[in-house]
Amino acid sequence: MNRLLKSPLSGIIPPLVTPLLDDDTLDVRGLECLIERLIDGGVNALFILGTTGEAQCLSYKLRAEMIRETCRITADRLPVLVCISDTSIVESVRLAQVAANYGAEAVVSAPPYYFASAQPELVEFYDKLIKDLPLPLFLYNMPTHTKVNFAPQTIYRIAENPKVIGFKDSSANLVYFQSVMHIMKDHPNFSMLVGPEEVTGEVVLMGGNGGINGGANMFPKLYVALYNAAKEHNFEELYRLQKIVMQISTTVYTIGKYGSSYLKSLKCALSLLGVCSDFVAAPFNHFEKEERDQVRIALENLNMDLDLKS
Amino acid sequence: MNRLLKSPLSGIIPPLVTPLLDDDTLDVRGLECLIERLIDGGVNALFILGTTGEAQCLSYKLRAEMIRETCRITADRLPVLVCISDTSIVESVRLAQVAANYGAEAVVSAPPYYFASAQPELVEFYDKLIKDLPLPLFLYNMPTHTKVNFAPQTIYRIAENPKVIGFKDSSANLVYFQSVMHIMKDHPNFSMLVGPEEVTGEVVLMGGNGGINGGANMFPKLYVALYNAAKEHNFEELYRLQKIVMQISTTVYTIGKYGSSYLKSLKCALSLLGVCSDFVAAPFNHFEKEERDQVRIALENLNMDLDLKS
């Protein structure tokens, strides 16, 4: 196991959208196209069934299918990380077993998100969960959706178990991220990854390991180049690429009205780029023509070096 | 169908705890004992797999079992309402079908709780969901857990569909409850129910239909008597019973430290009363001896008229 996982896991790890034909049907051809594009783009691992992957909106049957197909298509060319976040520990363990069976390398888990847990309850929960996991685990902080932040001490405590090999933070709070980096400073193999692509550059400059960035679904080469520029302290290149990343963030992702804009825009853009279907699972819905046209214009305005586009 | 459901559904409808032997095993004997106690206590319907029922913490297999066993034990003596709240519309519909197959009378749904939806997204989601439901629906407002409030206009709009027959509000915000009552004032058969037992009295006085009160698991007769006193404008009795309800609220439910106190206390009390196991599903855990002793003392201090105890 873990033949493919370097330690610590570093670089750009796209959180894959789940291409769908309808609420319960996977767009397998779209998924194939997406994965080939990502591998071709130089990403370091694949992360499936996270927030960007709409996992919570999908049936268990479909989640299992997504795991199976991703592993089949990837065929050990890259490590596959499977998010098993759930409100039921029983279903989380079951998903982890499915992941192990199909050959994924690790699982990822955010705290149960219906009831909010206190920190000692999180410790107890993860001790219990980890015991039954067949794969190494990344912790995933997503407080807007789970209603709880992992306290840095909680992460430190849970990570005493060597099966816990990394952390993804989507809080956007970099004071918090620095605190976790600081408390884990004597664990150099513990992978520190950040969700929002707008701050991947600075996280890497400060010693973090990389980004699980949604935009890499669209433009893997852009985010890989940004990561490399930060890693190599090439500031001129970093500032140039950061400007494009911010343009995507402030144009493509802000189309549409609600909190779900990011998801709808991302799938719409992937559809416009010819990668996969733009179907978004309930409770959301894909963009109508007006917003689709806005996404098209936003993409055209990126004026990116063509080389970064795929 | 709906032979048992009066319109509007009124009175005390306990949100049953799910008696458990471990994370994935139902305490069937405990459930039998609980249901007999509730029916004997004069409640008007049974509500299962809600927040108090820890539904989100249970596997789908166990949820189906809970539906089957509840319907078997109840045997049409009372209407059974099944909460199908989920983050996946596909799984929600599946649970509703299970509920219909086993003979439940209605389903209940809170908004998907991973992503927060905007109001137009809620309307669209429920239009889609209702189309596939084999049973009538109650909407369920639980903003602390779902991160969204149904706007009164949203309820009004969704309830244009005659399959939507009632509303349960657990927000504790009675200004909001009054606003929903006001907008639904021309739908006298639409059932207006409140979650927190501390305000069932005043809700009924103001014309609401009843309470889905967790405490009724322990003391069904107490809450039924409170409901009746409010319904009959018997203020002396109402004040006397309200005092007991508030004593439970401020003693039994406040033992332990975290947001999960209520759940742990309730199951601990049921165990002390000889009703069912006190096992609480992950991410939580049952009370240890110290807190169990505090619950015992709190129960003893209730000094209730013995007749209300069962």
Place this chain on the structure above:
Amino acid sequence: MNRLLKSPLSGIIPPLVTPLLDDDTLDVRGLECLIERLIDGGVNALFILGTTGEAQCLSYKLRAEMIRETCRITADRLPVLVCISDTSIVESVRLAQVAANYGAEAVVSAPPYYFASAQPELVEFYDKLIKDLPLPLFLYNMPTHTKVNFAPQTIYRIAENPKVIGFKDSSANLVYFQSVMHIMKDHPNFSMLVGPEEVTGEVVLMGGNGGINGGANMFPKLYVALYNAAKEHNFEELYRLQKIVMQISTTVYTIGKYGSSYLKSLKCALSLLGVCSDFVAAPFNHFEKEERDQVRIALENLNMDLDLKS
């Protein structure tokens, strides 16, 4: 002192708007007109410089003027309560001295609202404040604005000082209100008042003392009649009046777009009723013609018994 204050203070106590000609000029004639209307309407006391009074938006000079003019116009016909909420304890004490000098009967204080305080800090703060107050004190819970709820135990503890004579709750959370009522049940002279007029009826039915209701600025007789109907358990009348109160709440107060709608609508309505200027202090602004017309129509649609209108 306190010749005018009955114990416990009960009934309808309007939280007066502060009539303004500009950001730093009191509309004295408007204030005279407003106070006469309220006294004529049968209210039980006047509450000035609260949230509805925009106190925080006013200079200290203007706040002192408002106290002076209100006491002068009221001329001991009713008790005057002055809200002294501030972020600086020094300025709070100074305002209380101004209030005492001009003949007000009591002061009211919400927690400091820049930094959020913990419960032990609230206890310490109020112990310190009360020591320097020349008048009895009402505590004021306004969590949306102060970022903290008084825990019921905190209120109980602060109210051990006999200078603390009552509590106003604007949280809209009636479970919380019931908890405070319960913990204070052996202090029958401690006044339990509620802010939102939508729940004054039920609060009074359950044994609360009355309402500090903004709508009473417009229609004092309506809210006094509602209070009386609840007090006398006259349900037919209560339901009839509650319907009007809810119509005001869901029409007049919802005009305009932001959180400040209530304030702008209320002042606009008072201007349309010929009571006082509609000027709203920065950071807000009065309604423009379009919204003013909507308020006019909403008022006309109330179809109230003319007798309640003044």
Place this chain on the structure above:
Amino acid sequence: MNRLLKSPLSGIIPPLVTPLLDDDTLDVRGLECLIERLIDGGVNALFILGTTGEAQCLSYKLRAEMIRETCRITADRLPVLVCISDTSIVESVRLAQVAANYGAEAVVSAPPYYFASAQPELVEFYDKLIKDLPLPLFLYNMPTHTKVNFAPQTIYRIAENPKVIGFKDSSANLVYFQSVMHIMKDHPNFSMLVGPEEVTGEVVLMGGNGGINGGANMFPKLYVALYNAAKEHNFEELYRLQKIVMQISTTVYTIGKYGSSYLKSLKCALSLLGVCSDFVAAPFNHFEKEERDQVRIALENLNMDLDLKS
């Protein structure tokens, strides 16, 4: 005017604590000592009466005194920035006039913090405020305390007025900070400053102008050195200093229990370092012996290069 203010203002600008002898008496000698220490430490400007300066907890008389004394002691050796945040526009303008009279270089303003404003209301408020300001303005984002975030577009719009020369963000949300940097990218003289010292390094690496860092009250040379290391891309030095900054953040600032820990710890540390009194204004209070001892130990454990200590 503005002879001292470079454009854009850059570097380390400590948000001075307000040394106090009691709730309404300035510790003038402490202030002298503090200012000399800061100037000696190489900071680029002084920022007074911000959140760290407890401005909201102070009387207006004391705030004016703090402005006067700071300007007198500084004697034009550094630019002085005065925070005029208030809930009353009238008092804000008055404070700005006091600042101008005593020779301050600029003022700083966070949105009014009692009522939360909507974005168009913020624009209108600042247009009105700026008109009456005798000094240039920095906008100050402090959402935990003001309940509102400046939308990037709002900042852009307000900054069309050339009197608006910079922005301080204390949100800790660096995705947000990047968005503001991006929208202001064509205003190279607009100063982009960050509050939390834990992220000053990365903000400067990414092109931001500096930090308004509370810790610089204690150790000005440390933060100036961190700024310089980031500015010069000296990563080895930056990582070494960042580790000390994080040690301060996770030890000194976390002593004590409540949200006010930071303030109490900071003043306690300054007292232990012999700079000024540890008195904290109501609603808070200075540390008792036990916590004071913890702060002493935390300071000793810093093991800093002595040169950075003053």
